[in-house]
Amino acid sequence: xxxxxxxxxxxxxxxxxxxxxxxxxxxxxxxxxxxxxxxxxxxxxxxxxxxxxxxxxxxxxxxxxxxxxxxxxxxxxxxxxxxxxxxxxxxxxxxxxxxxxxxxxxxxxxxxxxxxxxxxxxxxxxxxxxxxxxxxxxxxxxxxxxxxxxxxxxxxxxxxxxxxxxxxxxxxxxxxxxxxxxxxxxxxxxxxxxxxxxxxxxxxxxxxxxxxxxxxxxxxxxxxxxxxxxxxxxxxxxxxxxxxxxxxxxxxxxxxxxxxxxxxxxxxxxxxxxxxxxxxxxxxxxxxxxxxxxxxxxxxxxxxxxxxxxxxxxxxxxxxxxxxxxxxxxxxxxxxxxxxxxxxxxxxxxxxxxxxxxxxxxxxxxxxxxxxxxxxxxxxxxxxxxxxxxxxxxxxxxxxxxxxxxxxxxxxxxxxxxxxxxxxxxxxxxxxxxxxxxxxxxxxxxxxxxxxxxxxxxxxxxxxxxxxxxxxxxxxxxxxxxxxxxxxxxxxxxxxxxxxxxxxxxxxxxxxxxxxxxxxxxxxxxxxxxxxxxxxxxxxxxxxxxxxxxxxxxxxxxxxxxxxxxxxxxxxxxxxxxxxxxxxxxxxxxxxxxxxxxxxxxxxxxxxxxxxxxxxxxxxxxxxxxxxxxxxxxxxxxxxxxxxxxxxxxx
Numbered sequence: 001x002x003x004x005x006x007x008x009x010x011x012x013x014x015x016x017x018x019x020x021x022x023x024x025x026x027x028x029x030x031x032x033x034x035x036x037x038x039x040x041x042x043x044x045x046x047x048x049x050x051x052x053x054x055x056x057x058x059x060x061x062x063x064x065x066x067x068x069x070x071x072x073x074x075x076x077x078x079x080x081x082x083x084x085x086x087x088x089x090x091x092x093x094x095x096x097x098x099x100x101x102x103x104x105x106x107x108x109x110x111x112x113x114x115x116x117x118x119x120x121x122x123x124x125x126x127x128x129x130x131x132x133x134x135x136x137x138x139x140x141x142x143x144x145x146x147x148x149x150x151x152x153x154x155x156x157x158x159x160x161x162x163x164x165x166x167x168x169x170x171x172x173x174x175x176x177x178x179x180x181x182x183x184x185x186x187x188x189x190x191x192x193x194x195x196x197x198x199x200x201x202x203x204x205x206x207x208x209x210x211x212x213x214x215x216x217x218x219x220x221x222x223x224x225x226x227x228x229x230x231x232x233x234x235x236x237x238x239x240x241x242x243x244x245x246x247x248x249x250x251x252x253x254x255x256x257x258x259x260x261x262x263x264x265x266x267x268x269x270x271x272x273x274x275x276x277x278x279x280x281x282x283x284x285x286x287x288x289x290x291x292x293x294x295x296x297x298x299x300x301x302x303x304x305x306x307x308x309x310x311x312x313x314x315x316x317x318x319x320x321x322x323x324x325x326x327x328x329x330x331x332x333x334x335x336x337x338x339x340x341x342x343x344x345x346x347x348x349x350x351x352x353x354x355x356x357x358x359x360x361x362x363x364x365x366x367x368x369x370x371x372x373x374x375x376x377x378x379x380x381x382x383x384x385x386x387x388x389x390x391x392x393x394x395x396x397x398x399x400x401x402x403x404x405x406x407x408x409x410x411x412x413x414x415x416x417x418x419x420x421x422x423x424x425x426x427x428x429x430x431x432x433x434x435x436x437x438x439x440x441x442x443x444x445x446x447x448x449x450x451x452x453x454x455x456x457x458x459x460x461x462x463x464x465x466x467x468x469x470x471x472x473x474x475x476x477x478x479x480x481x482x483x484x485x486x487x488x489x490x491x492x493x494x495x496x497x498x499x500x501x502x503x504x505x506x507x508x509x510x511x512x513x514x515x516x517x518x519x520x521x522x523x524x525x526x527x528x529x530x531x532x533x534x535x536x537x538x539x540x541x542x543x544x545x546x547x548x549x550x551x552x553x554x555x556x557x558x559x560x561x562x563x564x565x566x567x568x569x570x571x572x573x574x575x576x577x578x579x580x581x582x583x584x585x586x587x588x589x590x591x592x593x594x595x596x597x598x599x600x601x602x603x604x605x606x607x608x609x610x611x612x613x614x615x616x617x618x619x620x621x622x623x624x625x626x627x628x629x630x631x632x633x634x635x636x637x638x639x640x641x642x643x644x645x646x647x648x649x650x651x
Contacts, residue, residue, distance in 0.1 A: 030054035030078070030103040034166070035430055038110050039173035041151050041204030043118045043431040044093045050101065051085035051429055054078040058103050064088050064113075065098040083165070085429065091115050093201040114149060116202025117195065118432045121188040122218065122424070123439030125211030126475070126523055126530075131189055132182030133341040136525045141189070145181035150196050152176070152184050155208040155427070159217075159418035161241040161248065167426045173204075185209065187438055187475070190531025195538065206432070208423045212369070213414055214442040215450065218424060219457040220464070221417035227456065229449040234416045247412070254407045261299070262325065262366055267403035273301060274332040276360045283397040289320060289376030296373040299403040300365040302396045311356045312385035315349040319392075320377030321520070322365060329362040330354065340368075341523070345380075354385065361392070371406060377520075414442070428464040434471030434542045435461065436534050440499060441477060441522055444491045450498035458505055471542040473509045473534050474499065476644070478524045479517025479630040487590040487598035492629040496645055509537025512551050514626050514633060515581075515642045533641065550574045551641035557623055557648050560611055562604070567591070567613025568623050570648070575608040577638020586610065588633025588645075591620040598624060603635075610635065622649040 032052035042048050050062045061075040076086035095114035100107055121127055131138050131145075156168040174180050181189065188205045196203040210217075216230050224234035237244055272278050280303050288304075290296060317328065317335070324340035328347060331354070336347045361383075367373040375381075376393070383390040413419065443450050462470045476499050477492060502508055511533035516526040524530075540549040552572035560569035568591060572578070580586045586603035589612045601614040601623070612623050626633035626645025635643040 029106050030058060030060050030084070030101070030108075032101050032108055033426075033429075034169055034172070035153060035206075035427075036099070036101070036108075036110060037172045039112045039114075039151055039175055040099075040110065040153075041114045041116050041118055041173070041202050042091070043433060044115045044201070045090050046431040047090055048088040049085060049429045049431060050074075050088065050099075051083065052101075053082050054084055054103060056080050056082060058084070060084045060086065060101065060103045062086055062088060063100040063102070064091070065100065066091070066094075093117075095202060114151070114202035114204075116149070116204060117199070118204040118206065118430070119188070119192070119195075120206045120208060120427065120432050120435045121185055121191075121437075122208045122435065123437050123475075124209065124213050124442055126441070126478075127185055127187055127436070127438035128207075128209035128211050129186050129341070129523055129527065130183050131186045133186070134343055134525060135186045135527050137528070138182070138186070142178050142182050145176050145178050145189075145193075147176040147193065147196060149202040150176040150192050151202070151204045152188070153204065153206045155206065155423050157210050157413070158422045159248070159413045159415070160422040161237050161244040161418060163220075163421045163425045165426055168422075186527035187530050187534070188436065190528050191436055191534050191538070194532060194535040199543075206427060206430070208427065210413060210419060210423070212411070212442055213419060213439070214446070215439055215453050215457055216416045216443075217414050217419040218439075219417065219453065220420045220425075220460050223456050223460045224416045227449070227452060229446070230416050230453070237415065237417060244415075251410050251412055254409045258368070258407045258409055261404060261406060262368055264403075267299065268364070271332050273303075273402055274329045274360070274362050276305070276331065276358050278303070278360075280397040280399070283399040285395045286398040287394060288381055288392065288396045289378055290374055292374075295367075295371075296365055296375065296398060296400065297371050298366075298400040298405045300363075300373050300398065300400050301402045302363045302365065302375060302398050304361045304392055304396045306359045306361065306383060306390060306392075308354065308356055308359065308385065311352075312354050312388075314351065315354055315383060315385045317347040317349055317361065318345060318380060318382050318384070319347065319363070319375060320345075320380035321374065322363070323367055323372075323374040325366045325368060327364040329364075331359055343521070343525075366406070368406075424461070425464070431467075432465065432470070434473065434538065436473050436538075438475040438530070440495055441480075444477075444495045447491050447495040447498055450495055451501040454498065454502050455505060458502060458508065469507050471507045471509070471538065472502075472505070473511070473537045473541060474502065475511045475513055475530055475534065476500065478513040479515070479628075480519065480522050481629040482519050483630040483632060484628060487600060487624065487627065490627060490629050493627040493631075493645060493647075496626075497647060500644060500646070507541050509534075509541040509549060510644070511537060512642045512644055514631055514645055517630060519630050536641070548574060548576070548637065548639040548641065550644070551639075552578060552635055552637050552643040554625075554644070554646045554648055557650060559650065562606070562611050562613075565611075565613045566618065566620070567601075567611055568620050568650070569606065569609050569611050570623060570625075571609045572643070574637055574641070578605045578608065578610065579636055579638070580605070581634045581636045581640070581642075583634055586635055588626050588628075588631050588635065590614075590624045590627065591617050592622040592624075593617050593619050594621055596622060598622070598627075622647070624648075
């Protein structure tokens, strides 16, 4: 039950919608914003903004106690709308300090206050992904996380049709410790840990993420209203916020109902459907593994009878995959539960549970994302009983009528502007060193509009923070889906190219993740490499260090003939030490002529460039690298950083 209760509990709390700005009530006390609490980290070398609510006309004073004989102070008056904001002068890294905020006879005192570098981590599930969610080597990483000067502040998931001012966080500031770090964003953790250990300063991460969300949800409505593809919805939300808030609330009631059903055990509480003797003769016969065009839907139940001449002593069950929430039962006993982040290729069956004669395997399977559930992988659904491998591929009994259908809900948290309103706008008074961003999967289907959208979002955030040079570092999408043997058009490659276009903006950096993808999982578990590459970008972009922070990136391409072979010579920046990794020759290149028909190409390293050619193309004019959903491209530089995928043609 634990996984399902986690899902239900999270969604119940995350689905809360804030509809109106909180207005201070007259005669109420001064209340600082929720981000001000014990263990907070304030951004060094920038004015320290402190704000909150109170009764109009109240005087508020902040005192940052840096030592017994040195305190910096500032004051402000609560305005007519019930808000106040004051600024303390910039300070260098250090601490712990004490912060007092007082008004009249009321004082808020916060201890263990540090000054260091604060980074905002945002995006969708690959940034949200926690250390304990089976990240590579996560147990050792959690064990080595006792760094009290690294701190995280998680923003609760919520959305709104109107701009909000309140910061919502259930946990507040949390210091890095093995008891807590498992729940930290894995990418942000590896980034923060590298920064802290190398710079020896306090490091904070504000985690404002939500899985499955598109970039337009994180962009302000006024900016979206100027973009052709998003303007209609953006303008509608701006002009009719109360209508949308009512729709959001009605939908959230269905969300609650949905996750109550998902987490429930009432559908099998009597044990009947789990029993060998249950009459499933009216159930449909379906093939496992099921194919993409034959998903299981709603609360799917599957049953399989396995017969033994004698009871096995040891047994393991291998179901390949459960997409994505599953409970597995053998002879009426639950032996496994899968949450959507889990990967488990082998399920232990308790000794003595399997008996002589008939045994039943029952699976309760739900996909809460798109109501399309799948069980098994090809040639990977079997039971190991002692030394005998028993295939479970083939016909299973299936029904989705054992329990009520899952309520149809809309993902309004993906609507334009709603996450900016609730999860970004309230933070914009809090100075930060920069932003790390990992998102794009949910925009693959809309890749033609992503370049404009993403760049406008970056500029929008900089304007909101009143910092035109705010460093913005992002992760390019990893490889995903099964690779193709021949070049083909790719929405994933086009989205990556749109991400690359954002490097035209100043103070941006990109971590390439093409080489760490998983064909079967949109969530690569190698978060260490991502955090490391983001930190290399930060060293250059945010800290001005002269380091190799990027893999080879195309500079230009020219016609070239080498040893009688006609091809294209591709030049790169960040090209020192070009090499082929993981193979004897370069992979991932393709060329085309004027007909734009691409074929796989051979490629040779020539000093700081690559010569690309194909016998089938006598006069190549176009070249691609890594242009696929899932690329085998293996061009790296001497710093072991992968090349940026590209498409380029002769001028």
